[in-house]
Structures are given as C-alpha cells and as structure tokens.
Amino acid sequence: MTDDRSLWNPYTPLSPGQRRGLGFGxxxxxxLLWGAAAALALVGPNKLPAPWKVAEAFVYLAWDAENQRSxxxxxxxxxxxxxxxxxxxxxxxxxxxxxxxxASPKINxxxxxxxxxxxxxxxxxxxxxxxxxxxxxxxxxxxxxxxGAVVYLIPMVRDxxxxxxxxxxxxxxxxxxxxxxxxxxxxxxxxxxxxxxxxIVATSxxxxxxxxxxxxxxxxxxxxxxxNARRFSAMDQVFAGIIVIIALAxxxxxxxxxxxxxxxxxxxxx
Amino acid sequence: xxxxxxxxxxxxxYPRPDGKGVTRVCDKISLKFDQPGINMLLGPSxxxxxxxxxxxxxVRPIGVRTPTTGTVLIDGKACDGAHDDAAxxxxxxxxxxxxxxxxxxxxxxxxxLWKKKVSKAEAEKRVKExxxxxxxxxxxxxxxxxxxxxQNQRVALAxxxxxxxxxxxxxxxxxxxxxxxxxxxxxxxxxxxEMQPCLVVFVTHDVTEALTLGDRVITLSTQxxxxxxxxxxxxxxxxxxxxxxSTEAVKMEERILNLLHAASPGMGQVRVTV
Numbered sequence: 001m002t003d004d005r006s007l008w009n010p011y012t013p014l015s016p017g018q019r020r021g022l023g024f025g026x027x028x029x030x031x032l033l034w035g036a037a038a039a040l041a042l043v044g045p046n047k048l049p050a051p052w053k054v055a056e057a058f059v060y061l062a063w064d065a066e067n068q069r070s071x072x073x074x075x076x077x078x079x080x081x082x083x084x085x086x087x088x089x090x091x092x093x094x095x096x097x098x099x100x101x102x103a104s105p106k107i108n109x110x111x112x113x114x115x116x117x118x119x120x121x122x123x124x125x126x127x128x129x130x131x132x133x134x135x136x137x138x139x140x141x142x143x144x145x146x147x148g149a150v151v152y153l154i155p156m157v158r159d160x161x162x163x164x165x166x167x168x169x170x171x172x173x174x175x176x177x178x179x180x181x182x183x184x185x186x187x188x189x190x191x192x193x194x195x196x197x198x199x200i201v202a203t204s205x206x207x208x209x210x211x212x213x214x215x216x217x218x219x220x221x222x223x224x225x226x227x228n229a230r231r232f233s234a235m236d237q238v239f240a241g242i243i244v245i246i247a248l249a250x251x252x253x254x255x256x257x258x259x260x261x262x263x264x265x266x267x268x269x270x
Numbered sequence: 271x272x273x274x275x276x277x278x279x280x281x282x283x284y285p286r287p288d289g290k291g292v293t294r295v296c297d298k299i300s301l302k303f304d305q306p307g308i309n310m311l312l313g314p315s316x317x318x319x320x321x322x323x324x325x326x327x328x329v330r331p332i333g334v335r336t337p338t339t340g341t342v343l344i345d346g347k348a349c350d351g352a353h354d355d356a357a358x359x360x361x362x363x364x365x366x367x368x369x370x371x372x373x374x375x376x377x378x379x380x381x382x383l384w385k386k387k388v389s390k391a392e393a394e395k396r397v398k399e400x401x402x403x404x405x406x407x408x409x410x411x412x413x414x415x416x417x418x419x420x421q422n423q424r425v426a427l428a429x430x431x432x433x434x435x436x437x438x439x440x441x442x443x444x445x446x447x448x449x450x451x452x453x454x455x456x457x458x459x460x461x462x463x464e465m466q467p468c469l470v471v472f473v474t475h476d477v478t479e480a481l482t483l484g485d486r487v488i489t490l491s492t493q494x495x496x497x498x499x500x501x502x503x504x505x506x507x508x509x510x511x512x513x514x515x516s517t518e519a520v521k522m523e524e525r526i527l528n529l530l531h532a533a534s535p536g537m538g539q540v541r542v543t544v
Contacts, residue, residue, distance in 0.1 A: 176354050
C-alpha cells in the first residue's frame with residue numbers, strides 16, 4: 001500500500017498553514033536551542049551571546065536614547081543606498097549585454113570567455129584592485145557590488161534568452177520581422193520572467209557582498225556596524241547586525257518575487 | 271489573386287550529428303503549384319515535409335544552407351530568403367502569452383515591413399474581420415492561457431490570414447488537437463479558404479486529413495524524400511462522411527498507404543482516423 005502522505009514524497013501537497021507552521025517551528029526550535037545553550041553556559045558569551053542579549057543589542061541599535069539616534073536606521077539607509085546605486089548600474093549594464101549575448105551566438109562567443117569565469121572567480125579577491133583603481137570612497141563600494149552582481153546577472157539573462165523556444169523566433173521571422181524585431185518583439189518578452197529571476201539572484205548576491213564592500217573605510221553602513229562591534233568584542237551587536245542583514249535580504253527577495261508575479265502572471269500558466 | 275509557386279530540383283542535405291558526411295533529406299523534388307487551392311503534402315513523420323515547407327516560406331534553419339541545391343520560384347522569380355508572399359501556421363502556435371487575443375493577431379503590424387504597407391486603421395479593421403472569421407469575435411481581451419488549444423490555433427491562423435497572404439503554409443497545424451477539435455478546424459479552414467482563396471500548402475501525416483481537405487494530394491517517400499505520388503481530388507468540399515466511405519475515397523486511401531509502406535517499410539508512422 002502506498003501512503004501519499006509519507007515523508008519521502010516530493011509531490012505531497014502542503015497547505016500554506018502547514019508549510020508556515022513547520023517553518024516557524026524550525027526557527028523557534030533553533031532559537032530555543034540557542035537560548036538553552038546560552039542559559040546553561042555551554043558556550044562562552046563572547047563566542048555565542050544569549051538571544052536576549054542580542055535582542056537587547058538590537059533595541060539599543062534601533063534606538064540609542066542617550067544620544068537620541070538610531071544607529072541601525074542610519075546604517076541600513078547607507079547600505080540600502082549603496083545597493084540601490086549598484087542595482088541600477090547592474091541592470092543598466094547587465095541586461096543589455098545579456099540580451100545581446102542571448103540573441104547573438106557570435107557576441108556570446110566573444111564575451112562569454114570574458115564574463116563566465118568570474119562567476120566562479122573570487123570576486124572578493126578583487127577588492128584590493130578596486131581600492132587601487134577607485135580609491136576607498138563610495139564609488140569603490142558601488143563598483144565592487146556591481147562587479148559581484150553583474151557577473152551573475154549577465155549569464156542568467158543570456159540563458160533566459162536562449163531558453164525561449166525557437167518557434168517564437170521562427171514565427172516572428174516568418175511574419176516579416178527583421179532579426180532585431182524578432183528578438184525585441186518575440187524572444188525578449190518571453191525571456192522576461194527568467195530575466196527577472198536573474199535580477200532577484202543578483203540582488204541577493206549584493207546583500208551577501210555588502211559587508212565586504214563596507215569592510216574598507218566605511219563610516220556608515222551595516223557592514224561597518226558589524227565590523228565596529230567586532231572590534232569592541234560586542235558579539236551581541238555583531239549577531240544583531242547579521243540578523244538585520246538577513247532580514248533585509250529576505251524582505252527584498254519576497255518583495256521582488258511579489259513584483260515579478262504581478263508583472264508576469266502568465267509565466268506559471270504556460 | 272493568382273500566384274505560382276514552384277520547386278525545382280530541390281535537394282536538401284544536413285550534416286550528420288557525428289560530423290561525418292551528410293544526410294540527404296530531400297532528393298530532387300520538383301513541384302509546381304499555380305491554382306489557389308488546398309495542396310496537401312503527405313508523408314511519414316520526419317520525412318522532410320517541414321523542411322520543404324520552410325523553404326517555401328523562406329524561413330531558414332540556422333547554420334545550414336537551404337536548399338542545398340535547387341530553387342524555389344515565386345511567380346517565376348527565384349527566392350532564397352525571407353519574403354512576404356507567404357504566411358505560416360505551425361503546430362506550435364507561438365502565441366505570446368502576455369498579449370491578448372487582439373494584440374496577438376495585431377502583432378505583425380508592429381513590424382516595420384507591415385507598418386509601411388498597411389495603415390493603422392486598415393490593420394485594426396482587418397484584425398476585427400479576421401477574428402470574426404475564425405470564430406473568436408468576442409474573445410478580444412482574453413489571454414492565450416484562457417483559451418483552449420483549438421482557440422489558440424485559431425489565433426495563430428488569424429495572425430497569418432490578417433496579412434492576406436497569397437500563399438498560406440501550414441505545418442501540421444491541427445495534429446496536436448483533439449479529434450473533434452481537429453475536425454472543427456478543418457471545417458473552418460475550408461470556410462476561410464472559400465472566403466479568401468489563396469494557395470494553401472498543408473503538411474500533414476494524416477491520410478484522412480489529406481483526403482478531407484485537399485484539392486491535390488502529394489505523397490512523399492522518406493529518407494530521402496521524393497515525390498511518390500501526386501493526384502487531384504475533384505470532390506467538392508465540404509466532403510461528407512458518405513464520400514469518405516465511398517469506393518473512390520477508400521481507393522485513394524489504399525493507394526496512399528501502399529505507397530507509404532513501400533517507400534518506407536517499417537519506418538515512420540502514418541495516422542488514419544476512422
């Protein structure tokens with residue numbers, strides 16, 4: 001007898017309630033484990049601060065009553081600003097190049113050996129070069145985020161273009177489209193949902209690189225906040241900072257997924 | 271609207287996947303179409319029918335010279351690239367899922383070529399007429415996902431007919447549809463062809479479909495494709511079930527099936543719907 005509700009069945013449908021419950025439970029379990037480890041002093045507080053200490057640090061960072069300021073808000077605004085600047089740059093450069101590579105095997109043959117290797121190259125190792133070229137100011141941070149993200153975006157845009165069934169191209173050509181019209185009117189619109197996936201991944205990549213970008217000479221930003229806290233061995237603040245970055249990255253991801261579903265509702269109906 | 275379409279000694283070869291030599295898909299095919307009728311190109315799957323049809327449409331596969339040797343002539347003039355005398359309808363209807371039915375049919379008028387030839391007002395008038403003709407007059411605002419397969423194929427057909435082509439090339443357009451829908455679409459094609467007579471070349475592997483629709487039935491052998499048989503059907507359309515069971519029709523069917531079996535023993539498949 002087969003049991004449709006067995007644990008090992010990739011096709012078992014879960015209700016949204018079940019899914020959320022299980023996910024929430026997992027997070028809660030981790031928090032409890034963490035709390036227990038801290039309460040029983042299994043790990044030293046300078047290695048793993050207690051969750052309530054992190055919460056306290058979070059409150060302090062969110063609103064420092066003594067100095068009438070919110071360190072967290074300022075830092076977040078700076079980091080978001082840098083990511084936004086890099087985001088605009090990444091899209092403006094990455095999408096046209098990816099589209100051209102996807103539309104033309106010749107352009108792809110020329111550019112892919114120059115771009116693809118960077119996907120697996122340690123972009124972080126380029127940081128010293130960035131500093132040499134762009135100094136230690138804002139432009140270096142934005143360019144670093146841009147390079148880190150665009151090397152992911154371009155190949156994903158190209159793959160999105162190449163994944164569109166050829167029938168759309170043939171059909172448009174037959175109806176009298178010039179090659180560029182066939183790309184613009186038939187292939188590109190079909191590739192848009194997957195291009196949007198690429199944009200979402202590239203943005204996630206930027207969130208992971210933000211701390212590195214803000215490693216060098218940052219006076220503000222979440223990465224700087226974490227680094228500063230580490231220098232003073234304020235582990236609770238380090239944890240609070242990391243959790244904030246994760247939360248922001250998650251919110252960005254969910255928001256972009258939402259926008260994507262609104263823009264391309266037909267994708268799942270195909 | 272008279273038009274003549276001629277294939278002269280068409281040979282098509284494709285490089286083998288292993289890179290050693292070439293496979294000959296079409297071998298010295300010569301055909302001439304000069305009546306605005308429905309011409310059926312019948313042959314087993316994979317015999318090269320679509321290759322020939324694409325040659326007529328001027329749509330070329332990437333990286334291969336088509337045809338290898340021989341010429342396609344339209345009104346006596348050689349044509350070896352894209353041209354706007356013919357519109358094609360494919361089995362995969364290639365409708366844009368993000369555009370409404372109306373916008374999908376209007377689609378070709380967004381291209382430079384047609385913008386120059388057809389005014390916006392005229393284009394809109396044509397879209398309206400053709401949507402009524404294919405039986406989708408009240409489906410303007412729907413998206414392809416809200417339509418059935420048959421309705422989607424009607425959209426693709428409308429998008430080809432809206433250009434008023436002199437030649438309509440159909441590449442197994444109904445073979446992915448349910449039997450009942452397929453029959454409806456065949457009846458629709460007959461009706462549309464009466465309204466707007468043009469030269470139709472219709473590729474199929476379905477013998478019944480060939481006998482239901484064709485003024486002329488051309489049977490191809492396979493690997494390489496050669497013209498194995500070529501005959502006219504004078505029975506007027508729409509053809510009744512009584513005619514389909516008549517001695518004349520049954521003999522035609524047997525003649526085609528025998529040829530196909532002889533041409534490709536055990537290879538390819540032919541569909542006969544009863």
